[in-house]
Amino acid sequence: MIELQHINKTYTRPTGEAVHALIDVSLRIQRGEFLAIAGASGSGKSTLMHIFGLLDSPDGGHYLLDGEDVSGLSVKQQARLRNRKVGFVFQSFHLLPRTSALENVELPLLYSDRGSTRGLGRKALEAVHLSDRIHHRPSELSGGQQQRVAIARALINEPDLLLADEPTGNLDRQSASEVMALFQALNKAGRTIVVVTHDSEVAAHCGRIARIEDGRIVSDQPVPQPKNLMEAAQ
């Protein structure tokens, strides 16, 4: 469903120096896959994820989403597509402060053209096991709970693709496992998920790992036996 063909992305530092964040990256992700993008800091993981999520445009190459070339879309078209097809989860949660969990989760609906949206926020919070925290503000939630609110927000528009950049980076082990367990459950239910991480322990929970070094994909392999947190939980 997602195909990157010979993607290049170059940044220019304020000093004028060019940074080749992505070099000739080609990658194909099937519907229902659970992919980890692993690599050291500065290797280009986030850049790749921003291109997946239509937050940024490549300088060269093609991006096919559901068979449609989306590399040349306007900023406005990208925004609509992001709203419909992509859900983002960030390391630092990015929840609106002084705003209830429910309102945070419903934020993407503000920019969507869906007709009826009644009850979707509650349903999404239910899916991340936070039905009893609907009216809590972020400051009243633990880190793991905040990240689950962010995941509910990413899911509210039923996106085809869930993108997570270091989703466990700010969490303790226990909360990190909860989040990974949630991803595994969502993936089992058919959701396509891409997790960016430099943590091999996190990557080991995914179905496939693409390794990136200095902007190039250096290996791309399925995980023979992903660690299964759902079984462990039972």
Place this chain on the structure above:
Amino acid sequence: MSPIRIVKHSVRTMARFKLRTGFMMLGSMVGVAALTFVLSAGRAAERKTIETVSRMFGDSAILIEDGGGHFAGGPRGQGSRLKLDDLDAIARELPNVESWDPQQGLPGGSVRHGDVTERARVMGESERSEHVWGRKASRGEYFDAAAVKAADRVAVVGETVVRTLFKGEDPLGAEIRIGSVPFRVIGVLEPWGTDPHGMDRDNEVLVPITTLMRRVTNVDTIASAKLLLRNSNDAERTSTEIRRILRARHALAANEPDDFTIITPAEVRGMVAQVQKVLFLYLPLVAGVALVVGALVSAILMLVSVNARTGEIGLRRAVGAGIGDIRLQFLVESAATTIAGGALGIALGYAAARAAASRMHLGEVELITTLLFGIAASTAVGLLAGTIPAMRAARLHPVDALR
């Protein structure tokens, strides 16, 4: 992506940033209050000025004052020279003078009735005063030509005098003393109100000018005279003629300045224009500065807010907000806040204008005028305060904003 939803959402954020909202509202309130106050009180003052001036001068009258210098309180020439005969001569020589009334007075004369003594403006006038100043007796009657000729001790009093001196008792036929001279009250003046100097023109006692000059002030000159013209188009020429006659009668040499002042309808219009300029140019300019400062404070607070919320902006973009949505959100946030502050400012400005108008006897302040000025001012603040921060927020690249 309904704009209505974004507008509602943005208005709700006002509560999320209570401190910012409070200060922005304050900034906009002060500016809007200053401007609405100045403009609405100014409107009332202008109306009052024009009304009073037209009541006092009409547009076909010339005023002659004893002494040189200027109407608006400039230095007066030495020695009073203007006499009743001067005016008689002018009226005889100039056919454009339809009627005239001389005046001489005591600004704060002591007036007594029984054992009550009050201060009032005591004016000596001619029997033509009723016609020339357009102010009649509402009860009793005015003194007539015979009374002026004979210097009778009769008086016409204003309503304030009736109230303070007579305490509601019927003044007609009663005796009052101006200084030590007894007068008989023969009439009550119709109410007038306050003049542009804030003087209560109902606290007045009119007596024949001859009586006043001979028995009370003991002078043979008059302070001023108002001349009604048949043809106001000829006012300038008539004024030139008056000047010529007076200079000749006062035997002024060519190098001596006038020892009188002539005020023509054109000069009166000039004065009104001067007042309007102060009311609608200088004062609003000062208030406008307050408004701009309020708008700037709001704009800076909004910019600080945008900077502090880059992460939020990036997130909104990530979940599908377009550039226009971000711009709309920040515009509405600042507009809603400053307009709410502006609404308070309008209320404050209106209350202040009413208080000022009632203190200065300016009459009613029009609510609708206040509202129009206030809404225009608030909108201006909202746009000033909102535009730059909103553009800045909209220009952020989502990836940079999320970092």
